[in-house]
Amino acid sequence: MSKEKYDFYERVFDVVRLVPHGRVTTYGAIAKFLGASKSSRLVGWAMNRSHGLIPTVPAHRVVNRVGLLSGKAHFSNPTEMQRLLESEGIQVKDDQIINFYDVFWDPALMDL
């Protein structure tokens, strides 16, 4: 519970909040962007704690490397994640993003 320095979680939240509307990213991409490509699991941990944060963290825009809504079960309602994605124009079928390659957004490629 360190508070002085930027927590690993906060950095993750920061990146997730940078994800453009209608786009998604992966845990690995975030981890890699933070310089901890091998800590992709920590990104998942961070998301688990993202509930109730202000400002809200668009955790629904974060999926695993194959575009699967691996974390939808952790939402208030399992259907919430898919519903949010679809509302942003992202096609989801069987808990998986269809046009994943098209909507994928890599924080490392963000336009500075």
Add this chain to the structure above:
DNA sequence: TGAATGACTCGAT
């Protein structure tokens, strides 16, 4: 303090 956990990823079979 040590062991277990996790919304992942990659490499090998």
Add this chain to the structure above:
DNA sequence: GATCGAGCCATTC
């Protein structure tokens, strides 16, 4: 090409 197993690292019990 699909499936299985090990690695990785911070947080939690």
